[in-house]
Amino acid sequence: MSIVLSIDNIAKSYGSVKALKGVSFDIPEGSVFGILGPNGSGKTTLLGIVMDVLKANSGDFRWFGQPGSPEQRRKIGSLLETPNFYTYLSAIDNLKITHAISGRGNEAEINDVLKKVNLYDRRRYKFSSYSLGMKQRLAIAASLLGDPKVLVLDEPTNGLDPVGIAEIRQLIIELRDKGHTIIMASHLLDEVEKVCSHVAILKTGTLITTGHVEEVLMDEDIVEMSAADLAALAAALNSWGHSVTVDEKTNTVQVILPKGTASLETFNRQCFEKGVVLNHLLLKKKRLEARFFELTNN
Amino acid sequence: MMKLIKTEWLKIKGYNSFWWIMGLTALSYPGINYMFYFVYKDITDQKNASGQLFKMALGNPFAFPEAWHSVAYFSSFFVFIPAVVVIMFISNEYTFRTHRQNIIDGWGRGQFITSKLIDVLIVTLLITLLYVAACLVSGFVTIKDGDGNNWGQAWYTGVFALQTFAQLSIAFLIGFLVRKAFIALGIFIFYFLILENILVGFFYVKVNDIGRFLPIEISDRMVPAPAFLGKIKSPEVYQESLDRIPMHVGMTIVLTTIIWLICYRINSKRDLK
Numbered sequence: 001m002s003i004v005l006s007i008d009n010i011a012k013s014y015g016s017v018k019a020l021k022g023v024s025f026d027i028p029e030g031s032v033f034g035i036l037g038p039n040g041s042g043k044t045t046l047l048g049i050v051m052d053v054l055k056a057n058s059g060d061f062r063w064f065g066q067p068g069s070p071e072q073r074r075k076i077g078s079l080l081e082t083p084n085f086y087t088y089l090s091a092i093d094n095l096k097i098t099h100a101i102s103g104r105g106n107e108a109e110i111n112d113v114l115k116k117v118n119l120y121d122r123r124r125y126k127f128s129s130y131s132l133g134m135k136q137r138l139a140i141a142a143s144l145l146g147d148p149k150v151l152v153l154d155e156p157t158n159g160l161d162p163v164g165i166a167e168i169r170q171l172i173i174e175l176r177d178k179g180h181t182i183i184m185a186s187h188l189l190d191e192v193e194k195v196c197s198h199v200a201i202l203k204t205g206t207l208i209t210t211g212h213v214e215e216v217l218m219d220e221d222i223v224e225m226s227a228a229d230l231a232a233l234a235a236a237l238n239s240w241g242h243s244v245t246v247d248e249k250t251n252t253v254q255v256i257l258p259k260g261t262a263s264l265e266t267f268n269r270q271c272f273e274k275g276v277v278l279n280h281l282l283l284k285k286k287r288l289e290a291r292f293f294e295l296t297n298n
Numbered sequence: 299m300m301k302l303i304k305t306e307w308l309k310i311k312g313y314n315s316f317w318w319i320m321g322l323t324a325l326s327y328p329g330i331n332y333m334f335y336f337v338y339k340d341i342t343d344q345k346n347a348s349g350q351l352f353k354m355a356l357g358n359p360f361a362f363p364e365a366w367h368s369v370a371y372f373s374s375f376f377v378f379i380p381a382v383v384v385i386m387f388i389s390n391e392y393t394f395r396t397h398r399q400n401i402i403d404g405w406g407r408g409q410f411i412t413s414k415l416i417d418v419l420i421v422t423l424l425i426t427l428l429y430v431a432a433c434l435v436s437g438f439v440t441i442k443d444g445d446g447n448n449w450g451q452a453w454y455t456g457v458f459a460l461q462t463f464a465q466l467s468i469a470f471l472i473g474f475l476v477r478k479a480f481i482a483l484g485i486f487i488f489y490f491l492i493l494e495n496i497l498v499g500f501f502y503v504k505v506n507d508i509g510r511f512l513p514i515e516i517s518d519r520m521v522p523a524p525a526f527l528g529k530i531k532s533p534e535v536y537q538e539s540l541d542r543i544p545m546h547v548g549m550t551i552v553l554t555t556i557i558w559l560i561c562y563r564i565n566s567k568r569d570l571k
Contacts, residue, residue: 052407053398053570074404084399086390089312100305101403142403 002029003065004150004181005050010059012045012205019045021205022059027183027198032176034192034213035185037202038296043185044081046202047154051078063150074102077143078152083135087128091119091138094127095145104146113141116171132159140168150181157188169195189289201295208295217291221262226252226280227271236274252280302413310417313390316383320424323379327425328432330372335360335436338526358443359526363450365437368524370458373429377462378490380421381469382483387417388470389479398570407566415558418470422463429458457520460547464517464554465490471557474564490514510546516553519546 005027012020020042027033035043048054050061052068063072085094095110105113114120117137122130130138136159143151156172157165165188172182172195186192192199193213200210209216227233230246234253237244245254255262264281271278310316338360342353359368391397391414400410433455437448469486476482498509510519520543522528528536 048569051402053401055567055569070401070404070406070409073402078402080398080402082395084395086309086312086394086396088314089309093308093312097305097308098403100301100308101400101405103404 003027004029004031004063005183006062006065007046007050008060008062010046010049010056010061012042012049012054012056019205020049020056023202023205023207024059025200025207025210027181029181030176030179031198032172032182032184032196034196034199035183035202036187036189036192036199036292040204041202041296042205043202044154045205047080047152047183047185051076051080051152053080074104075148076150076152077104077145077148079136079139079143079156080152080154083139085127085135085138085142088126090126091123091130091141094138095142098142098145102146104148109145109147113144116144117141118167133161133164136160137164140171149179150183151175152183154185155187156184157186157191165191189292193289201292203296220259221257222284223255223257223262223264223267224252224280224282224284225255225267225271225278226250227276227278229276232274233271233276233278236271236276240270254284299412302409303416306413306416306420310387310420313386315386319379319383323376323425324428326376326379327373327428328435330375331360331369331432331436334368334372357526358440359524360436361440361443361445362437362448363445363452364525365433365440365444366451366454367521368526369429369433369436370454370461370521371524373425373432374458374461374465374518374521377425377465378469378487380425380462381466381486381490383421384418384466384469385473385482385486386479388414388473389477389482392477393479401570407570408562411558411562411565414470414474414561418463418466421466422459425462426455426459430455454521457543457547460550460554461517461520464550465514467554467557468513471561474561510542511549513553516546517550519543520550 003026007023007025007027009022009024010020011018011022019040023042023046035046037043045054049056050063050068051073052070061068063069063076066072086097089097091114092110095105095113096107099105099107099110111120111123114123117140119134119137119141122134127135127138136156140153140156143153153172157168160168169191172184175182176195176197182195184192184196196213198211199213199216201208201216225233225237230248230251230253234244234246237253237255242255242257245256246252247254255267262283264283268278268281338358342350342358344350357364359365391400397410400413401407405413437444469482472486473479473482476485494509494512494514497512498515501507501509509515519539522536522539522543525536528539
């Protein structure tokens with residue numbers, strides 16, 4: 001799998017504030033790559049640098065193996081921070097400008113993307129008359145123009161209602177299934193968990209972790225079990241030296257093991273040999289939210 | 299280049315303020331010349347000796363070929379009107395944050411400044427066309443007062459265009475650096491109409507004519523006061539001001555080039571916030 005974007009040791013300061021402290025990671029082609037982090041972690045600064053609206057103090061980045069350039073950016077559909085359009089122009093005229101600058105799409109495709117984001121009926125209205133959600137939809141339409149293979153979306157569901165959020169989620173999934181690479185910064189961990197294949201987590205300008213979502217979430221193996229006699233199950237597990245947590249609400253016990261060491265088959269056999277019949281056995285992964293809070297110490 | 303022009307045209311053609319201000323300019327440029335023409339006509343239509351003497355001594359400044367000079371001089375008073383449009387063009391980009399979006403969408407930072415340079419050139423072209431139209435109307439209406447050399451001073455068209463472009467470039471630089479439309483407009487109009495005139499006058503009286511090197515005055519001196527005004531003051535000083543035109547053309551080109559190089563340089567280095 002080739003690399004769409006390679007970020008190498010990027011640092012950026014605003015006066016005495018270090019927004020990014022030597023961040024490096026690669027974004028593979030075809031991935032939905034979530035960039036996560038609390039406010040002020042450097043997500044938007046990083047995206048600003050790779051889209052050349054901010055200048056890094058040091059470090060380098062490469063799009064498609066080449067140094068960043070206008071030619072590279074024309075291949076990328078982007079929504080960075082807020083929707084930025086000429087307020088006195090209509091949706092159609094604004095997208096004509098996007099087309100004129102980027103070369104992406106054509107007149108017919110402008111109508112197509114407006115239909116895709118449910119703005120076709122309001123296409124001739126001035127941008128200044130749009131609600132926040134409609135502005136966000138127009139920005140997404142602009143990023144989709146010409147069906148770019150790579151999209152950079154900074155908080156794409158900002159300002160959208162629940163229906164709009166679900167529609168954008170579906171759109172991202174469709175694009176992912178078509179093989180597009182999507183780079184997405186978001187606060188909505190639930191959204192990221194649902195659509196992202198890879199994540200990078202930033203905290204105060206430092207990369208905490210990056211990798212496949214499954215790898216990042218499963219830093220340890222959590223085996224969840226249940227049996228008719230929960231006390232007997234807990235005692236058996238204790239006797240094998242495991243640290244056991246009993247959750248009486250859900251009537252389960254949990255054993256935490258180093259990543260990649262849990263064998264469900266072994267647990268099942270050993271319990272059965274001890275006379276404990278399991279009625280529930282599951283290798284659980286952590287929710288992204290829990291993992292995020294762990295990693296960022298929030 | 300054609301792509302940049304096309305893109306800027308997409309931005310401009312839907313901008314109502316642009317058309318309103320250009321409409322205002324279209325009224326003000328011929329209007330100021332018409333007003334001075336009537337003042338002149340009022341004096342020279344007098345049947346008494348002084349009126350006829352005045353006419354004989356100065357000729358008709360609104361007849362060919364002097365019309366090219368006179369109209370350029372009076373029209374240049376109103377460059378602050380198109381300057382409003384130029385400042386709005388750049389400050390709008392900051393207000394709408396499209397100065398970022400244009401780069402994100404695939405323009406280079408240099409291309410962005412070039413696109414604004416095109417805006418200033420478009421406005422300069424429109425203003426120059428307006429000036430030429432005013433000259434032609436003025437010259438042909440008073441054709442009987444002309445000396446038959448209709449195009450003798452038509453070279454003022456180029457000087458007027460350069461003067462307009464140079465002064466609009468100063469307006470652009472202020473808008474580019476200040477970012478806020480009203481503050482930039484305030485600074486430009488205050489400097490253009492008040493401060494520099496005071497400084498030029500002050501230096502002239504107290505020191506010497508060093509005020510001619512001030513940013514607006516450098517290009518103002520390319521179009522000195524027309525003959526009928528200049529000669530009233532002093533024929534020698536008038537001739538000297540004509541002799542200095544090539545020097546001021548050179549200085550204007552240098553200053554304007556520096557202004558745009560500053561814009562390119564700053565935009566290539568700074569964060570686009």
